[in-house]
Amino acid sequence: MLTRNIAGVIVFSIVAVFFIFTALLMHPFGVPDESDMDDYIIDNTQEETGANNGVTAVVFDYRGFDTLGEATVLFAAVTGVIVLFRRLKK
Amino acid sequence: MNVPDYIIPLIVAIPLLGAFLTPLVSRINDKLRNIFVIIVLALNAVLVFLLASDILTTGIKTYVFGAKDLSYPIVRILFEVDAMSIFMAIISSILVLVAVVYSWSFMEKNTGLDKYYTLILLLTAGMLGMVLTGDMFNFFVFLEITSIASCALIAFWIHRGESVEAGFKYIVISAMGALFVLFAVALLYGQYNALNIALLSSVIQYTFLDKIALVLLIVALAMKAGIVPMHMWLPDSYGSAPSSISIILVSATLASLYGVFRVIFTLYGNVLSNIANFGIPVNVFIGWLIVALAMVSILIGVIMALIQTDFKRLIAYGAVAELGYMFLGIGAGITALGTAYGKTALDGGIFHIINDALDVGLLFLVAGAIYYATKETSLDKLGGLARNMKYTTVFFVIGLLAVAGMPPLNGFASKLLIYESTFQLNPILAIVAILSSILLLAVFVKVFYSAFMGPQLPKFKDVKEVPKSMLFSMGVIACIIVIFGLFPEVIINNIVEPAANALIGYSEYISQVVAGGI
Amino acid sequence: MTYIELIHIIVPILIVGASIVAVLLRDLLAAVIAIAAMSLLLSLEFYILQAPDVAIAQAGVGACLTTAIFVIAIRATKRMEGEA
Amino acid sequence: MIYNIPYLAVAALILLGLYALIFKRNLIKMVIGITLIESGVNLFLITLGYRKESIAPIYTSSPGGIMSFPVPQALTLTSIVIGVAVIALMLSLVMHIYRHYGTLDARETRRLKE
Amino acid sequence: MSGMSKIVKTISSIIFPFITIYGLYVIAHGHLTPGGGFQGGAVVASGLAMLLVAYGSVWTMGKLKEKHLSINQTLESVGAIGFIGLAFFGLIFGTKIFFNNFLVNKQDYLFGATVKLGETAANINTAGILPLMNFAVGLKVIAGLFGIVLLMAYATRLKEGK
Amino acid sequence: MFTIETGSGFWNPIIWAIVIVVTFLLIYILRSLGKKGYKKDTEQVKSFLSGNPEYAKEKMHVKASNLYWGFTTSLKGLYALLRKMHTGNTSDYVLWFVIVLAIFLLVEVI
Known part of the structure; x- marks a missing residue:
């Protein structure tokens, strides 16, 4: 158990250092490097989808298939919970 | 053969629609529901084969959701299907179809079967989506669908504490892995403002953040694929799930394996020949890391399988060892990228994916058949079943010989390719792989002896052969194994070789989407 | 340092503080309340990061429903962390 | 560098979640750890899409100007x-x-x- | 799980309609203002969960039978089928693309009005299939999330070992 | 159609299958050359343990965990280590993930 905790602390600190470096090396807060995709969406949303809310346009139109997947995840979770709490006898 | 473009989304959409309809259909009649599910999956398999025949003759196909054309900043989700994707899709659709036919009798006495079939359809959609998609975030979503559906199915026998425990372990592991995948996707998005695999691949730079993303993706997906030392959830979940689910889980882990290869070969394909630290190219670095993981997987998988007493846990450890062989072949292929034997290793690794899926799947089905007949999975208590279950015994022998790589079955053909090519990379690798293969044979001979041979035990006197639907599904897989063993060249030339070329040919993958290529 | 910059610094610190409390507390119910507070603060952070859609979703799902199912699960099991 | 504080909060949240998963023995605490990792990743995504002095990507109420990215929000x-x-x-x-x-x-x- | 005091019950009964109306508003105006199917669905489901917590699962389970649970599941299925069905309609009508927004900018149909570019007043009659999808997803999310809470509350009886 | 080239050799399952069929034929021929003195339901088929009573069927069957006893005993140290590794604790599963992550980060990124 002690070995485990020592090993845990060591690898945890290694991973922590890398994560903090990742955070420091990201582009500065609020100043993204590139914005091709999002600029295209911001410019064309109203024309192409007729929606005034850019996020809804992305959720249901540009990336609608993701939303289908997400609805499926929720469906799967509900089905899973029903399976877990079902009656065992008919 | 030319098929219309809209067949590509239908491959994912039809199981989804089927899943949403199943609860309503099962209100009417149970038998109707089973037939409905089988028809949906059979239709899907037909569509996959039609698409495969098209892809293998004409090359990569793309499908953009919601728009006809592909304007430059790729804002929409697109499916990009190449030979590797369709190879994995074929495996998934075959295994799921077989598992559903098998479940007809196997799960007959359980309650909640409408939910069971719904979850199987969702799982199918998730796996097919994972292998067909060309978008990183979409990949994550399908990964989550796959893990949630499989978690609920692993814990399906809720009256057994072990099943619930295995389900909890699986969901913790896969939720964490998926979140790290999402983090890596977000890292890539933050730098390049793109989510499309081809687009990302054309602009990737291999900076510090890219390296972090690469490591996170490889480790998280390798964990989902069950590589030692992150394999411990795999025997738990394979062993505790119903057998018909274990066979689908095999294909689900293989979909994660596909994710690893897609990330290395396509997403980072552009930078693989860069020079990293100490003047070593990146591909050698990654290749040797993967080969090291593969060797550990083979050894630990086989050694742990030797001491198992539970039938399905034993097969699961065997599956870990088999995963090691695939990783060995493909790791050697990455290390020796561009050489002739590297190509052979890649062929062997990819060919082994389909062989392993079939062999391990057949063994799980046999384990399920024994459980169905005797209500027993502990090898210590089984014995002498060959007298009562003749067909099952034959199928088990076929699966045993195939999984241990005995000629002339299919396992040998792919393992031979791996041995011969890794010998040229480093002889020790090939020798250890061959010795482990012999040990694997010993492991399964132990199962064969203790379950099927020996005197007929009195408590198993009245054991009967399993119902026809189970025999049929085992027989189908056994036939495929024998055919693959007898005609390896046909399979390699027609399916495996294009898949290997698709993995290597990342520039073609990119040029389908990004105008002008790289 | 302007007012909005100050908020951008304070709210993440509060979020991390709430999550540290959530990890350290031995009373699971209190830990879940800390998670709810963290979710609400996260929702506020989303709002000031110009994502009102996500803020609504996070407030509804994260702060309310997740807390509800956590509380239900804790009531069905045990309240303290270390109990045998 | 002070402006990378949201990213540091993301790192802290993910690491706290990992800490809870590795060192806490209670299963509900482990679930709390997963929640923390998830919140961290969500915050990361939203932070990536923020532009200084931008407004939400909703045209109905916009006084004109640069907008924050809609894709990470979706x-x-x-x-x-x-x-x-x-x-x-x-x-x-x-x-x-x-x-x-x-x-x-x-x-x-x-x-x-x- | 037993219920809470009478004050809590009364107050939540009074607040609940407002929460529901706000959630439905968020769903219906998803394409114009912040919100959409998920957010509104989550808000309504939160309101339902609040009622559940206030009245306690014992009282709720006395009122709700298995039939109601299965109605909930059917509603969820219907929402999901509606969503994927709208996606399939894109394949059948118009330009024959899966997930195609086949109603946008077609004046003759509901939600088909063209939106004025730039900052405009809210015109609810825009955005093609987006509002319809919002409704389908909203139905699905309400049923799904409330179903999860309800089932888990119902399962607290597991503690007594029944 | 049948042969696969591996780069340094080839593999042809049909030759192997023919060899197997021929071997089985030989075995069958040799078997049919033997004496035909087998009779059912006589003393001939009963097992004979030098006069001692026959054990129960369950006892006659070697248990699966007793197979390969020599192998497992000689690798006792390795197996003790492996059993210690496979704790079955969910936190340890996560810890293994973090260990591999740390190794990969150290090797790959630095």
Whole structure:
């Protein structure tokens, strides 16, 4: 158990250092490097989808298939919970 | 053969629609529901084969959701299907179809079967989506669908504490892995403002953040694929799930394996020949890391399988060892990228994916058949079943010989390719792989002896052969194994070789989407 | 340092503080309340990061429903962390 | 550098989640760890899409000007719902484990080993 | 799980309609203002969960039978089928693309009005299939999330070993 | 159609299958050359343990965990280590993930 905790602390600190470096090396807060995709969406949303809310346009139109997947995840979770709490006898 | 473009989304959409309809259909009649599910999956398999025949003759196909054309900043989700994707899709659709036919009798006495079939359809959609998609975030979503559906199915026998425990372990592991995948996707998005695999691949730079993303993706997906030392959830979940689910889980882990290869070969394909630290190219670095993981997987998988007493846990450890062989072949292929034997290793690794899926799947089905007949999975208590279950015994022998790589079955053909090519990379690798293969044979001979041979035990006197639907599904897989063993060249030339070329040919993958290529 | 910059610094610190409390507390119910507070603060952070859609979703799902199912699960099991 | 504080908060959240997963023995604490990792990743996505002095990408109320990115917000919405689904399933399994094992200690809920 | 005091019950009964109306507003105006199917669905489901917590699962389970649970599941299925069905309609009508927004900018149909570019007043009659998808997803999310809470509350009886 | 080239050799399952069929034919021929003195339901088929009573069927069957006893005993140290590794604790599963992550980060990124 002690070995485990020592090993845990060591690898945890290694991973922590890398994560903090990742955070420091990201582009500065609020100043993204590139914005091709999002600029295209911001410019064309109203024309192409007729929606005034850019996020809804992305959720249901540009990336609608993701939303289908997400609805499926929720469906799967509900089905899973029903399976877990079902009656065992008919 | 030319098929219309809209067949590509239908491959994912039809199981989804089927899943949403199943609860309503099962209100009417149970038998109707089973037939409905089988028809949906059979239709899907037909569509996959039609698409495969098209892809293998004409090359990569793309499908953009919601728009006809592909304007430059790729804002929409697109499916990009190449030979590797369709190879994995074929495996998934075959295994799921077989598992559903098998479940007809196997799960007959359980309650909640409408939910069971719904979850199987969702799982199918998730796996097919994972292998067909060309978008990183979409990949994550399908990964989550796959893990949630499989978690609920692993814990399906809720009256057994072990099943619930295995389900909890699986969901913790896969939720964490998926979140790290999402983090890596977000890292890539933050730098390049793109989510499309081809687009990302054309602009990737291999900076510090890219390296972090690469490591996170490889480790998280390798964990989902069950590589030692992150394999411990795999025997738990394979062993505790119903057998018909274990066979689908095999294909689900293989979909994660596909994710690893897609990330290395396509997403980072552009930078693989860069020079990293100490003047070593990146591909050698990654290749040797993967080969090291593969060797550990083979050894630990086989050694742990030797001491198992539970039938399905034993097969699961065997599956870990088999995963090691695939990783060995493909790791050697990455290390020796561009050489002739590297190509052979890649062929062997990819060919082994389909062989392993079939062999391990057949063994799980046999384990399920024994459980169905005797209500027993502990090898210590089984014995002498060959007298009562003749067909099952034959199928088990076929699966045993195939999984241990005995000629002339299919396992040998792919393992031979791996041995011969890794010998040229480093002889020790090939020798250890061959010795482990012999040990694997010993492991399964132990199962064969203790379950099927020996005197007929009195408590198993009245054991009967399993119902026809189970025999049929085992027989189908056994036939495929024998055919693959007898005609390896046909399979390699027609399916495996294009898949290997698709993995290597990342520039073609990119040029389908990004105008002008790289 | 302007007012909005100050908020951008304070709210993440509060979020991390709430999550540290959530990890350290031995009373699971209190830990879940800390998670709810963290979710609400996260929702506020989303709002000031110009994502009102996500803020609504996070407030509804994260702060309310997740807390509800956590509380239900804790009531069905045990309240303290270390109990045998 | 002071402006990278949201990113540091992301790192802190993910690491706290990992800490809870590795060093905490209570299963519900482990679920809390997953929640923390998920919140961290969500915050990361939203932070990536923020531009200084921007407004939300909604045209109805916009006085004109630069907008923050809509795509990460859509991704985060998806991620939030996925998160609640995963957590619900996990907690159901925890309830079942408690029924079968009578404990929530991760060291004692291990009939499956070796 | 037993219920809470009478004050809590009364107050939540009074607040609940407002929460529901706000959630439905968020769903219906998803394409114009912040919100959409998920957010509104989550808000309504939160309101329902609040009622559940206030009245306690014992009282709720006395009122709700298995039939109601299965109605909930059917509603969820219907929402999901509606969503994927709208996606399939894109394959059948118009330009024959899966997930195609086949109603946008077609004046003759509901939600088909063209939106004025730039900052405009809210016109609810825009955005093609987006509002319809919002409704389908909203139905699905309400049923799904409330179903999860309800089932888990119902399962607290597991503690007594029944 | 049948042969696969591996780069340094080839593999042809049909030759192997023919060899197997021929071997089985030989075995069958040799078997049919033997004496035909087998009779059912006589003393001939009963097992004979030098006069001692026959054990029960369950006892006659070697248990699966007793197979390969020599192998497992000689690798006792390794197996003790492996059993210690496979704790079955969910936190340890996560810890293994973090260990591999740390190794990969150290090797790959630095």
